[in-house]
Amino acid sequence: MDDARFALQLEHVSRRLSGRTIVEAIDLVLPRGRVLGLLGVNGAGKSTTLRMIAGLLAPTTGAVRVDGVDLKARDGHARRAIGYLPEEPPLYGELTVDEYLRFCARLHGIAGTAVAAAVERAIARCELGEVRRRLCGLLSKGFRQRVGIAQAIVHEPALVVLDEPAAGLDPVQALRLRDLVASLREAHAVVLSTHVLSDVTACCDEVVILHRGRVRHSGPLAALERDAWLVVRTGRAVAATDWAALPIVAEARPIDALCWRLRLHEGAEAGALAAAIGERGYGLSELRAEHGALEGLFVTIAAEDVAAGKAA
Amino acid sequence: MSTIALIARNDLKRQFVQPLAWGLLALVGALFAWQFLVAVDAFLRAMPKLAALASAPGVTDLVAMPLLRNASALLLIAVPLVTMQSLVGERRAQTLPLLLAADVGSLRIVLGKFLGAYGVIALIVAIAVAMPLSLAVGTSLDIPRILVAAIGMLLFAATLTAIGIACSAWTAHPALAAVATLVIGSVLVMLDVGARLRDVDHALINWLAMSSHLEPFLRGVLDTSAVVYFLVVSMFALLLAARRLDTLRTRG
Numbered sequence: 001m002d003d004a005r006f007a008l009q010l011e012h013v014s015r016r017l018s019g020r021t022i023v024e025a026i027d028l029v030l031p032r033g034r035v036l037g038l039l040g041v042n043g044a045g046k047s048t049t050l051r052m053i054a055g056l057l058a059p060t061t062g063a064v065r066v067d068g069v070d071l072k073a074r075d076g077h078a079r080r081a082i083g084y085l086p087e088e089p090p091l092y093g094e095l096t097v098d099e100y101l102r103f104c105a106r107l108h109g110i111a112g113t114a115v116a117a118a119v120e121r122a123i124a125r126c127e128l129g130e131v132r133r134r135l136c137g138l139l140s141k142g143f144r145q146r147v148g149i150a151q152a153i154v155h156e157p158a159l160v161v162l163d164e165p166a167a168g169l170d171p172v173q174a175l176r177l178r179d180l181v182a183s184l185r186e187a188h189a190v191v192l193s194t195h196v197l198s199d200v201t202a203c204c205d206e207v208v209i210l211h212r213g214r215v216r217h218s219g220p221l222a223a224l225e226r227d228a229w230l231v232v233r234t235g236r237a238v239a240a241t242d243w244a245a246l247p248i249v250a251e252a253r254p255i256d257a258l259c260w261r262l263r264l265h266e267g268a269e270a271g272a273l274a275a276a277i278g279e280r281g282y283g284l285s286e287l288r289a290e291h292g293a294l295e296g297l298f299v300t301i302a303a304e305d306v307a308a309g310k311a312a
Numbered sequence: 313m314s315t316i317a318l319i320a321r322n323d324l325k326r327q328f329v330q331p332l333a334w335g336l337l338a339l340v341g342a343l344f345a346w347q348f349l350v351a352v353d354a355f356l357r358a359m360p361k362l363a364a365l366a367s368a369p370g371v372t373d374l375v376a377m378p379l380l381r382n383a384s385a386l387l388l389i390a391v392p393l394v395t396m397q398s399l400v401g402e403r404r405a406q407t408l409p410l411l412l413a414a415d416v417g418s419l420r421i422v423l424g425k426f427l428g429a430y431g432v433i434a435l436i437v438a439i440a441v442a443m444p445l446s447l448a449v450g451t452s453l454d455i456p457r458i459l460v461a462a463i464g465m466l467l468f469a470a471t472l473t474a475i476g477i478a479c480s481a482w483t484a485h486p487a488l489a490a491v492a493t494l495v496i497g498s499v500l501v502m503l504d505v506g507a508r509l510r511d512v513d514h515a516l517i518n519w520l521a522m523s524s525h526l527e528p529f530l531r532g533v534l535d536t537s538a539v540v541y542f543l544v545v546s547m548f549a550l551l552l553a554a555r556r557l558d559t560l561r562t563r564g
Binding site: 017054055056057058076079080082084086088090091092093094095099103104106107108109151 | 315318319322325326329330405406407409410411412413414415416561562563
C-alpha cells in the first residue's frame with residue numbers, strides 16, 4: 001500500500017523497550033508541503049517516535065514509510081529522503097561550518113560536483129553566511145541549531161525531522177528559528193517536536209498530541225482554531241438574547257458586562273460578526289480569537305493523569 | 313568518494329585539528345629518535361669488535377630490528393590513545409545519529425572509523441621504519457628484511473586498531489575503551505610469554521598470541537599464516553563493532 005503522495009506514513013507503529021511500551025499503535029500521514037507539530041509532555045514518546053521516523057530505531061511492530069518506501073526495506077532512497085536534527089545538533093566541533101556541511105552532503109550521497117551548490121543553498125536558506133568559516137564548536141546555541149537544520153536539509157530530503165530545535169534559545173533566536181522552520185514547507189514535509197505551543201501555532205499545519213505513548217489528538221491546526229472562541233468587547237452592554245439573535249453566533253458566554261466569548265457556526269467568518277456588530281451599533285472595540293484552543297486541549301490531555309491520580 | 317573513505321578522511325582531519333595526534337606523533341618520534349641514536353652509538357662503539365668476527369651481525373640486526381621491536385611494544389600504548397575517542401566519542405558528543413541516520417551500513421561506518429584511526433597509527437609505524445632506513449645513505453642495509461618487518465608492524469598495528477575500535481563501540485567512556493584496548497592487546501601479546509613461564513606449550517595459546525605472529529616478520533620472514541591471523545582477528549573485532557552499531561539501531 002505504498003503511497004508516494006505522502007512524505008511520511010506511520011502504520012500502527014509501536015515500540016517496546018525493556019518490556020515497557022513506549023509508543024503504541026501510532027497512525028499518521030503527512031503530505032509534502034505540510035508541517036506537523038508533535039506535542040507531548042516529557043516521556044510522552046515524542047523522541048522515540050522521531051527516532052523511528054528518522055530510521056534510528058526500528059519499530060517493534062508496524063511500518064514507517066518515507067516517500068512511499070518502508071524504512072525496513074533498507075532502501076537507500078528512503079534513508080536519503082530523511083533529514084534529521086536530533087535534540088542536540090550532531091556537530092563536529094573541530095570542523096568549520098563549510099567543512100561540516102560538505103561532509104554531511106557527501107554522507108547523504110550528493111555527488112562531488114553537486115556538493116558545493118548544495119552547501120551554498122543550505123547556507124543561504126539557514127542564513128549561515130557570516131559564520132561559514134567558523135568552527136562549529138565555537139558557535140552560539142542559535143547558530144548551532146541553524147547548522148543542525150542546514151545539515152538536515154543539505155541533501156534536499158522529502159522529509160525533515162526536527163527534535164525540539166528551539167530548546168534553549170533566547171526569544172529572538174527562537175523567533176528567527178521559527179521563521180526558518182516555517183519556510184521549510186516550501187520544499188519539504190516537516191515533523192517538528194516541541195514543548196512550545198506557540199511554535200506549533202506559528203509554524204504547523206497539522207498537530208499530533210502524544211500522551212503516554214498514544215496519539216490523543218491528530219488533525220489540522222486550522223480545525224482547532226476554527227472551533228476556537230472569539231472574544232468580543234463592545235462599547236455598550238449587550239444581552240445574551242441580542243447575541244442569540246445573530247444567525248452566525250452559535251453560543252455566547254459573558255466575561256463581564258461589555259465582554260463576551262462567542263462561538264460561531266461552522267463556516268461563519270469573524271469579519272461577518274464584526275459587520276453585524278457594527279450594523280447593530282454595539283460599538284465594537286475589540287475582536288480577537290481566544291488564545292489557547294490548542295493549549296486548552298493540550299492541558300486537558302496532560303491533566304488526565306492528575307485527575308486519574310486524584311480519583312484513585 | 314565512498315562513504316568509508318569519506319568517514320575515514322573526516323576522522324583523520326578531525327584528529328589532526330586536535331593536539332592529541334600531533335602530540336602523540338611528536339612524543340613517539342622523539343622517543344624513537346632517542347632509541348635510534350642510542351642504538352647507532354652503541355653500534356659504532358662495537359664496530360671494531362664486530363669487524364673481527366667472521367659472520368658479525370650488521371646494522372640491520374643491531375639497530376633496525378631492535379628499534380622496530382621496541383616500536384611494536386609502544387604501539388600497545390599509542391593505539392588505545394588514538395582509538396579511544398572513535399565510536400564512544402561520537403556517542404558522547406551525540407554525533408553518532410548523523411552517521412546512523414544516513415544511508416550508511418554499520419560495517420561501512422566501522423571501516424571508516426578504523427581507517428581514520430589507522431591513518432595516525434600507520435604514521436607512527438612509518439616514523440619507526442624511516443629512522444633505520446635513513447642509514448641507507450651511509451651504510452648497506454638489508455632493505456627487504458626491514459620492509460618485511462614494516463609489513464608485520466603494519467598488520468600488528470591494524471589488529472590493535474581494530475581491537476581498539478571494537479572496544480570503543482562496546483564501552484560507554486573513552487577511558488574505559490582505552491583501558492580495555494590496552495588490556496586485551498597486552499594479553500594477546502604476552503599470552504605465550506606467560507604460558508612459557510609456567511612451562512605450558514600449547515598450540516592454541518601460541519596461535520592466539522600476537523607476538524608469535526609478529527616475530528617471523530621481525531626476522532625477515534613473510535609468514536602467510538601470520539598474515540591470515542592478523543586479518544582474521546582484525547575482521548572479527550570490526551564485525552563485533554558493527555554488531556554493536558546494529559544493536560544500537562534496533563534496540564536504541
